[in-house]
Amino acid sequence: MSPTHDRTRNRTRTHLALTTAVLAAGLALAAPAAADPVDGATADPATGAATSRVAVHPSAVTAAQQQAVLAYWTPERMAALNQPSSGNPPRSGPDGGPWTGSDTLSRTVGRLFFTNHGEDESCTATVVNSANRSTVVTAAHCVNSTDLLGDNNEWLSNEMFVPGYHDGLAPYGKFVARAGIADTTWLLNDQQNGLRFDAYDQAFLVLNRNAEGRRVQDAVGAAQRIGFDRPGNATVHQFGYPRESSGDPARSGLPEFTGARLAHCTGQTLEYPGTKDHPEPRGLWGAPCVMGGGSSGGPRIADFDPSAGIGTVVGDNTQAGFFDSSGQVCERGTPSCTRHLVGPQFTSAITKPLYQAAQGARADG
Numbered sequence: 001m002s003p004t005h006d007r008t009r010n011r012t013r014t015h016l017a018l019t020t021a022v023l024a025a026g027l028a029l030a031a032p033a034a035a036d037p038v039d040g041a042t043a044d045p046a047t048g049a050a051t052s053r054v055a056v057h058p059s060a061v062t063a064a065q066q067q068a069v070l071a072y073w074t075p076e077r078m079a080a081l082n083q084p085s086s087g088n089p090p091r092s093g094p095d096g097g098p099w100t101g102s103d104t105l106s107r108t109v110g111r112l113f114f115t116n117h118g119e120d121e122s123c124t125a126t127v128v129n130s131a132n133r134s135t136v137v138t139a140a141h142c143v144n145s146t147d148l149l150g151d152n153n154e155w156l157s158n159e160m161f162v163p164g165y166h167d168g169l170a171p172y173g174k175f176v177a178r179a180g181i182a183d184t185t186w187l188l189n190d191q192q193n194g195l196r197f198d199a200y201d202q203a204f205l206v207l208n209r210n211a212e213g214r215r216v217q218d219a220v221g222a223a224q225r226i227g228f229d230r231p232g233n234a235t236v237h238q239f240g241y242p243r244e245s246s247g248d249p250a251r252s253g254l255p256e257f258t259g260a261r262l263a264h265c266t267g268q269t270l271e272y273p274g275t276k277d278h279p280e281p282r283g284l285w286g287a288p289c290v291m292g293g294g295s296s297g298g299p300r301i302a303d304f305d306p307s308a309g310i311g312t313v314v315g316d317n318t319q320a321g322f323f324d325s326s327g328q329v330c331e332r333g334t335p336s337c338t339r340h341l342v343g344p345q346f347t348s349a350i351t352k353p354l355y356q357a358a359q360g361a362r363a364d365g
Contacts, residue, residue, distance in 0.1 A: 086253020240295025
C-alpha cells in the first residue's frame with residue numbers, strides 16, 4: 001500500500017473483495033445476478049466504457065437470521081467499536097467537525113456494523129430514495145472482503161444499519177441487511193491493483209424492516225437523492241462515523257472522531273490519480289477531510305441544501321489522497337500536504353445497475 005493511500009473503514013487496512021455472485025430465494029430483482037465472475041469488467045462495445053454486472057448475496061432473510069444479528073449486536077459490542085474520548089477541547093473546520101445542521105441529514109446517514117473474518121468493524125451508509133424504500137449505499141469494501149493477504153474472500157456477516165446513530169442510541173431502530181449488492185469486477189479484487197478495481201468500491205444493501213415493522217425510508221422520514229454521471233469537480237459535503245482524525249492529533253478523541261457521532265467535511269473536490277507506484281483509475285474525487293477509519297461508505301453529496309438536509313449522493317468515501325497547495329499529488333506527511341477523502345464518482349455504467357437491482361429487491365419475506 002502506498003504511503004499516500006489509506007482506507008477509511010474502522011481500522012487501517014486495504015479494501016477488500018469476494019468470489020461468488022448469488023441470487024437469493026425471496027429476492028425479486030430488477031436486474032439479474034451475474035454468473036461467475038470473469039477476469040475484468042465487460043465493456044460497452046460502442047464506447048469501451050466499463051459496465052456493471054450485478055452480484056447479489058443473501059444475508060439475513062429469515063426471521064431467525066434477522067433475530068440472530070440483532071442479538072449479536074449488544075450495546076456492549078457496539079460500544080466496543082468506539083474509541084475513548086480524549087478530553088481535547090472542541091476543534092473543527094471545513095475539513096472535519098461535528099454535524100450541527102439539519103436533523104434530516106443525520107436521519108438519512110447511519111453507522112453500519114458488521115463482522116469481517118471474525119472481527120467486528122463499522123462503516124457508514126446512507127438511505128437513498130428507492131422503490132422498495134429499503135436501500136442504502138455504502139462502499140463495496142464494507143460489504144465483502146478478503147483477509148489481510150487478499151485471500152479467503154467472504155461476504156461480511158452480521159450487517160446492521162443504524163440510521164441517526166449517536167452515543168450508542170438507535171433513534172429510528174436497527175435494520176438488519178437482507179442482501180448485499182456489488183459489481184462482479186470488485187469481487188475479483190486482490191488488494192494489489194487499485195487501477196483496476198478502485199472504481200468499483202461501491203455497493204448497496206437491501207434492508208429488512210425494523211422491530212416496529214417499518215421500512216428504513218419510512219422510519220427516518222427522508223432519503224437522499226442519488227445521481228449518476230455528475231461532474232466530479234464540485235463543492236461537496238461528506239459525512240461519516242470516523243473512529244479517528246487522520247493526521248490531526250488535536251481532533252483525536254473528540255466525540256465526532258470516536259465513532260460515537262456523525263462527522264462532516266465540506267469543500268472543493270480534486271480528482272486523485274494515485275501515485276507513480278500506485279496509480280488509480282479516473283473518477284476518484286473528494287474534498288479536504290481528516291475523517292479516518294469508519295467513514296468508509298459515507299456519502300459525497302452535491303447540490304446540498306444544509307437547511308433542508310437533502311442533496312444528491314454522487315459518490316462514496318473509500319480512501320485518502322494527498323495534494324499540495326498547487327493541486328499536485330504529494331507524499332503523506334510532507335509540509336503543505338493536505339489529506340482529501342476520495343472515492344468513486346457514481347456512474348450509469350457501474351453504479352446504476354447496482355442501484356436498480358437494490359431498489360427492485362424485496363425488502364421482506
